[in-house]
Structures are given as structure tokens and as C-alpha cells.
Amino acid sequence: MGGDQPNDNFATWLFDSPGSHNDAFDFNNVPFLDFGMEYASRDFWSLDQTQSSNVYDGLNNRTYSTPSVSSEQRFMDVVDANSHISISGGRREAIVMLLSLFMMKKKPRLDASVPTDSILYGAESGDWPNLTILALESCLRAFWRDTAAQVPVVHQPTFSANACEPLLLVAMVALGAAARVRSKPKESVRDYRTFADFIATNLRWELFTHDHAQPPVHLWVAQTLLLLELYEKMHSTRQLHERAHIHHASTLTLLRRGSPMVGRSGSETPPSEAPTRPGSPNTSVPQHDFTTTAKPASDTRSWWKRWVANESMNRVVFAAFQMDTLHACMFGHSADILPHELRLPLPCDDSLWTAKTGEEVRRLENTFAMYRIKQPNFLDGLKRCLHGYEVQTHHFARMIFMAGLLSVAWHINRREKHLQFVETIPSVQEQARWKSLLLQAFGHWRQSFSEVLGDTAHRSSGGSRDAPARDASDPTTLFHLAHLTMHVDIIDIQILSGPKRLVGRRVSDKDRASVVQRVKAWASSSVARHATLHAFKLLQANLCRSSNGGRMSDGSPGWTYSCRNDPFVYRPWILYLAGLTVWAYQYATSQSNNTPINTASFTTTGLPSQSSAADLAKQYISSCAVTDNEDRIPMLLSQEGCIAVLQILAQDFVNAEAEILLEASKRMQECIRLLKEQAKPG
Known part of the structure; x- marks a missing residue:
């Protein structure tokens, strides 16, 4: 072209x-109107962000920071293998000063029943006796164990808890505290939940008023904003969940205005001879060969520092894109980033990202160069993935490709809705072509990912906190979410279940009546059967496994899944959407027929009459998920089976910490009530 x-x-x-x-x-x-300026074509793929290390040197200190040290000294200090979790007494005092500042600005609403050994005890007097170094370090360990792999934007080998920005550190501590809470029985460490919410409530304002929170955005600010948004969206209160959505656009604007989405523009930074990593299609800066001349150790440290800053910002951009797309698909929000905005090469291989020294990074880069292995740019890789071509890359990049496919699907769906609004409906052939291409791409992505991961990709890690980090992003779960996104209106089926408010707006009787008609029309279509089949397959892949090794859900013997034990932060909500899809199809189909669905085809499968809800749910899910014939789904419907599935999900979600999952539990109970009312004669 x-x-x-x-x-x-x-x-x-x-x-x-x-x-x-x-x-x-x-x-x-x-x-590209969002940028408000022209970029020369040679700058599109320039990743030479290392030219301006001062831009990413977000280590300036405010009144609550520890005594300043040079950035070079900080980088030399991280040779300690425990620097990513080790907290000194001075850094602990800096955190106490920061939290005391939060306390003065906005006192938290502490529950009177919080015991005096709470981590927040004594906060009103400015003293935090229970906020010990051990408590902080345990939160950091939990962050690296449970969260870092899902949002890989902080470079663990060079991260120093004693040298990083305090605001970034407390964001990591908040996510770690949330992980600690989820790893324990409900209510056993409630003070850590209060502690994490207290940090998140005050952190955003402190970030926005920082001198570095302006274009071009500093690396540590971008990292902190993403981590904070993840906490607010998936671990906290409904109020913070809504706040995260409101300020999501601000984060993206900072990334756009600073131009990390397209690589740093040459007009923004002075020229430098610092090398970019292999695979960066950078034509403006010559590549250097480090194999011919030995470099002093200080030069290697300086180069590695710039390399880490460059790669970290690249990962921040892609993590923001992934978060933007997944949240749009899961919550019905707008997807604000268009795929063509990301004119960057993919993040580096995981082996480079986890390398412990700069020398090791260089050796690996030279090995990759020897075998002509390099990361493609994102758009070329996305195009090949869309057309079913294999793209040899690593775990995080494969997750980015799925986000790209979901983004393409979301934006084309939105385009078709807009065209229908102005009475310019796309042709059936046009719709069929792109949908078929995307559905095939989803299947190829899952197959390719599963082959790379091996058999573990087919076994859900839900319920097993000891699962490998890469299993925390299950391709099977995202594959079925992609199909639900294509064939279900997430907002409509939630409105059908009867909430008074959704996405911050009141649901009127007129809105609900319109949704009822739309869902009835949807239930009579083939896409509804396709969506319901994938919902069953998703539930089976995650709930009907006996080898997960996790704790049992309370009140459901033999049921191995637990949302508290799930390492994949998004999976519980995706399972909620799957359960809601099954219910919506069951409910709308029964309404259309004006009679309850005949359940004989299900109840004659040898199921005991006094089966537990868990056994009934497993049997129902398994009987519906094994078929590949979507037309058989109506024959397999069972109100008793559907109620059992909803009951199990509701019982599990009631043990969650995030308020959105507690609301999901109540919504499941309401769906059960509606099904029971529908089953009443007359």
C-alpha cells in the first residue's frame, strides 16, 4: 500500500x-488525529528511548523520600539478589511518612471492629507500629509472586525497593497486600484489605499532582498508574472500580502525548549512540556490535540501565493496550486504543527480560542475532496472527496478539452498530468475512499458544496458587472470552438480570423492556447457541477439573475451583459472564416458548435425584460442553442444571474480596430467583 x-x-x-x-x-x-502532530516516517519505528535517560529517571525525591543517591549508584546497588523485596529501615520510615501524609489529607473510614494489632493501628497519632519491615516485605513477595507476571512492566532484576520512587513502591505493596488477603481465608487478614484500599484511595491524587505526571510521562509514573488501575479495577471497592474507568483515559493521554506508543520522536531527544535492542526496526540510529570490543563494566551498567528503561516503557504501552481491550470486553466499556496506534516492535523475549546482568543480556542478544531471531513489530505480527500464520514469539507477546485480535473485533462491532444507527447496514458478505477470519484467528492463536505451553495449557490453573506464572494467563479462558465477545452483548444480558444501575447509569424500565426484546431475538439466533456452547466449554475448562489441587469452595464438597485461589485476576469475572450467558439463553428461550424447558433429556442421564448442587452443576456443564453441535444446545437445557451452576458460582463469589464479585454473587442469586419464578405454573 x-x-x-x-x-x-x-x-x-x-x-x-x-x-x-x-x-x-x-x-x-x-x-492519526489523536496525536495532534505529524511524525516523520523514520520516527514511527524508532525505539531509541535510551537517548534520554533523564526522561525516565523518575527517581527525584519529595519530602517523604529517603536521602538521594546517584542513579548510577542505585543501579550498582541492585546486584543484591534480594533487592526487589528487601526494605531498609530508612525506606520503611519513608513509607510511613508518605502514608502519614495520606492520613492527614484524608482519614480512612476504619471499621470500629478492626483489632489493635491491625496494620493501620496507631495511624491517627502519626505512628504505625504494626507496619513493620517484615509486613512490607511480605507484601512485596506476594506482588512478585501473583501480580508481576500478569502485568510485566517492572524489571525485577534491576528493581530496588530502597531506591525506587516511593509512590511506585506503595502501589506494588497495595497489590501485594491484596494478594495476601486472597491467599488467606476470608476475614482472616481484613486489615491488609483496608490498608490496600487506603493506599489506592490516596495514591492517584498524589500521582496526578507530581511534577513527573505530565508529557513526556516518566516511566515510574506510567508504571504506577497501570498498577493502580489494576488494583482499583479488580481488587477493590465499587467506588474505586468506577474511578479507575474515569481516569483510564488520562493514563492513555499521558502515553499518547509523550509518544511512547510510536517510539520516541527524534525532535524530543538529543542524538545518542546508545544501541537499541535487536529487532527494533530503527533506521535512524546505527546498531553497534559489542562482540568485537570489550566494554568497561561501568559502560555495561549504563547501557543496561538505558536498555531496561527502553524495554520497560515499551511493555507499559502494551500492558495498557491489553488492559484497555480486556476491560472493554469484560465490562462493556469503550476500547480507547486503536491497534494502529501501537507502532512498536513487540517486547523483548522473556529470557532477556529476566536476565540478571547486562552481560547476560548482551550474550543472549548476540545469540539471537547469530540465528537471525528477532521480534517482529506489533502490527506485522498482528496481521500474520489474524490470517492464521505462525508467529514465533514469547508468552507476553502472545497475550498482546490476543488483545490485538479482541481490539479489532471490538472496533469492527462498534463500527457496525454505528452504521446501523445511520441506516447504512454493512453487507452480509462483509460481516461474514471479517467474523470468519477473526474466529479462525482465535482458534489458531489458542492452538499455537497451547502447543507452546504444552499440556498445562489445557489444564486450568484456577484454584491452584502454586501454578506456574505463565499459567496465570490461561489461553483457553481468553479464547472462549473472545467468542463470547463476538456473540454476546455483555451489557444487555446484565441488564436482563435486573440491576438498578449499570456502568454508572440508572437502568430505566424502558431500557429493560428494550433489552428483553433484543435478548429474545438474540436467543432465537445461531449466534446465541454458539455463545452458549462456548460459555459451557469455558465453565467446563475451569470448574470441572479434579486435578487442580486447590482448596474446596465453602459449602461445595468436591468442587475444586475457588476464586480466592485463582492466580489469573480476570478469570472469576469471565466465569461470571459465562454463567450469565447460559442463564440469559435459558431464560430468554423459556420466555419465548412461554413454557419451561422440558428437562427430561437431562434428568434421565443417570443423575441421582438427591445430588448435591456441585454434582448437578458438573453433570449439566459436562453434558452440554461435550457436544460440538450448537443446534443440540436447546435440547440439553435444564432449569435445574442452570440453577445449580448459578448457585455454585454465587457461593464461590460470595467468598471474594473485590466488591464487583460480591455484586456478581448477588446477581447470580437474582438470576436463580427469576428462573424459579419462571418455572412456576400459570
Whole structure:
């Protein structure tokens, strides 16, 4: 696609098969209005963010910081293998001063029943006797164990808890505290939950008023904003969940204005001879060969520091994109980042990211260069993934590709809805083409990912806190979420279940009546059967496993899944959506028929009449998930089975910590009530 074709656009290039005449896409033809400025084509793929290490040196100190040391000394200090969790007495005092500042600005509403050995005890007097070094270090350990792999934006080998920005550190502590709470029985460490909410409530304001929270955004600010948003969205109160959505756009604006989404523009930073990592299609800065001349150790440390800053910012951008897309699919929000905005190469291989020294990074880079292994840029990789071509890459990059496919699906769905609003409906052939291509891409992505991970990819890690870090992002779960996203209106099925408010707005009787009609029409279509089948398969993959090794859910003997024990932070909510999809199809189909569904085909499968809810749910899910014939789904419907599934999910979610999951438990109970009322004669 060249400059002589002004009408060409990104979608045309993306959906053309690789190797066609349109393979060479020219970004100069696409109006990137969000940036408000022109970028020369040679700057599109420039990742030479290492040219301005001062931009990413977010280590300036405020009144609550520890005594300053040089950035070079900080980098030399991280040779200690425990620097990522080790907290000194001075750093503990800095954290106490910061939290005391929070306390003066806005006192938390502490429950009177909180015991005096709480981590917040004595806070009103400015003393935090129970906020010990051991308590802080335990939170950091929990962060690296449970959260770092899912949002890999902080470089553990060079991270120093005693040298980083205090605001970044307390964000990590809050997520670690949330992980500690989830790893214990409910209510056993409630003070850590209060502690984490207290940090999150005050942290955002402190970030926004910091001098570094302006374009071009400093690395530590971007990292802190992402970690804070993850906590607010998935671990906290409904109020903080809504606040995260409100301020999500601010985070993206900071990333756009600072231009890390396209690589640092040459006009923003002075020239430098610092190398970019192999695989960066950077034509403006010459690549250096470090194999011919030995470099002093100080040069290696300086180079590695810039390399880490460069790679960390790259990962921040992709993590923000992944979060933006997943939250849009899961909660019905808007997806604000368009795929073509990310004109970057993929993050480096995991082996480079986890390397302990700069020398090791160089050796690995030289090995990759010897075998001509390099990371493709994101858009080329996304196009190949969309068309079913294999892209040899690592775990995090594969997660980014799924976010890219979901983003493409979300934006095209939104485009079709807008066209229907202005009475310009896309042709059936056009809709069928892109949907078929995306569905095939989802399947190829899952198969490729599962082959790389091995058999563990097919075994859900839900319920097993000891699962490997990479299993915390299960491809099977995201694969079925992708199909639900394509075939279910998440907002409609939630409104059907009867909430008074959704996405911050009141649901009127007129809204609900319109939704009832839409869901009835949806339930009579083939896409509804397709969505319901994938919902059953998702529930089976995560709930009907006996080899997870996790704790049993309270009140359900033999049921191995527990949302408290799930290492994948998004999976409980995705399971909620799957259960809601099954219920919506059951409920709408029964309403359309004006009679309850005949359950004989299910109850004659040899199930004991006095089976527990867990056994009944497992039997029901398994009987519906094994079929590959979507048309058989209506024959397998069972109100008793559906109620059992909803009951099990409700019982599990009531043990959660996040308020959105507690609300999901209540919503499941309401769905049970509606099904029972529907089953009453007359």
C-alpha cells in the first residue's frame, strides 16, 4: 500500500492476506488525529528511548523520600539478589511518612471492629507500629509472586525497593497486600484489605499532582498508574472500580502525548549512540556490535540501565493496550486504543527480560542475532496472527496478539452498530468475512499458544496458587472470552438480570423492556447457541477439573475451583459472564416458548435425584460442553442444571474480596430467583 493510493486505510491493509500487493503499509496515509502532530516516517519505528535517560529517571525525591543517591549508584546497588523485596529501615520510615501524609489529607473510614494489632493501628497519632519491615516485605513477595507476571512492566532484576520512587513502591505493596488477603481465608487478614484500599484511595491524587505526571510521562509514573488501575479495577471497592474507568483515559493521554506508543520522536531527544535492542526496526540510529570490543563494566551498567528503561516503557504501552481491550470486553466499556496506534516492535523475549546482568543480556542478544531471531513489530505480527500464520514469539507477546485480535473485533462491532444507527447496514458478505477470519484467528492463536505451553495449557490453573506464572494467563479462558465477545452483548444480558444501575447509569424500565426484546431475538439466533456452547466449554475448562489441587469452595464438597485461589485476576469475572450467558439463553428461550424447558433429556442421564448442587452443576456443564453441535444446545437445557451452576458460582463469589464479585454473587442469586419464578405454573 503506497503513497499513490490515498484512499487506502489500515483495515484494508490488515484484512488483506500477508504477501499481497498491500503488504507494505504506509502509515503516512492514515490520519492519526489523536496525536495532534505529524511524525516523520523514520520516527514511527524508532525505539531509541535510551537517548534520554533523564526522561525516565523518575527517581527525584519529595519530602517523604529517603536521602538521594546517584542513579548510577542505585543501579550498582541492585546486584543484591534480594533487592526487589528487601526494605531498609530508612525506606520503611519513608513509607510511613508518605502514608502519614495520606492520613492527614484524608482519614480512612476504619471499621470500629478492626483489632489493635491491625496494620493501620496507631495511624491517627502519626505512628504505625504494626507496619513493620517484615509486613512490607511480605507484601512485596506476594506482588512478585501473583501480580508481576500478569502485568510485566517492572524489571525485577534491576528493581530496588530502597531506591525506587516511593509512590511506585506503595502501589506494588497495595497489590501485594491484596494478594495476601486472597491467599488467606476470608476475614482472616481484613486489615491488609483496608490498608490496600487506603493506599489506592490516596495514591492517584498524589500521582496526578507530581511534577513527573505530565508529557513526556516518566516511566515510574506510567508504571504506577497501570498498577493502580489494576488494583482499583479488580481488587477493590465499587467506588474505586468506577474511578479507575474515569481516569483510564488520562493514563492513555499521558502515553499518547509523550509518544511512547510510536517510539520516541527524534525532535524530543538529543542524538545518542546508545544501541537499541535487536529487532527494533530503527533506521535512524546505527546498531553497534559489542562482540568485537570489550566494554568497561561501568559502560555495561549504563547501557543496561538505558536498555531496561527502553524495554520497560515499551511493555507499559502494551500492558495498557491489553488492559484497555480486556476491560472493554469484560465490562462493556469503550476500547480507547486503536491497534494502529501501537507502532512498536513487540517486547523483548522473556529470557532477556529476566536476565540478571547486562552481560547476560548482551550474550543472549548476540545469540539471537547469530540465528537471525528477532521480534517482529506489533502490527506485522498482528496481521500474520489474524490470517492464521505462525508467529514465533514469547508468552507476553502472545497475550498482546490476543488483545490485538479482541481490539479489532471490538472496533469492527462498534463500527457496525454505528452504521446501523445511520441506516447504512454493512453487507452480509462483509460481516461474514471479517467474523470468519477473526474466529479462525482465535482458534489458531489458542492452538499455537497451547502447543507452546504444552499440556498445562489445557489444564486450568484456577484454584491452584502454586501454578506456574505463565499459567496465570490461561489461553483457553481468553479464547472462549473472545467468542463470547463476538456473540454476546455483555451489557444487555446484565441488564436482563435486573440491576438498578449499570456502568454508572440508572437502568430505566424502558431500557429493560428494550433489552428483553433484543435478548429474545438474540436467543432465537445461531449466534446465541454458539455463545452458549462456548460459555459451557469455558465453565467446563475451569470448574470441572479434579486435578487442580486447590482448596474446596465453602459449602461445595468436591468442587475444586475457588476464586480466592485463582492466580489469573480476570478469570472469576469471565466465569461470571459465562454463567450469565447460559442463564440469559435459558431464560430468554423459556420466555419465548412461554413454557419451561422440558428437562427430561437431562434428568434421565443417570443423575441421582438427591445430588448435591456441585454434582448437578458438573453433570449439566459436562453434558452440554461435550457436544460440538450448537443446534443440540436447546435440547440439553435444564432449569435445574442452570440453577445449580448459578448457585455454585454465587457461593464461590460470595467468598471474594473485590466488591464487583460480591455484586456478581448477588446477581447470580437474582438470576436463580427469576428462573424459579419462571418455572412456576400459570
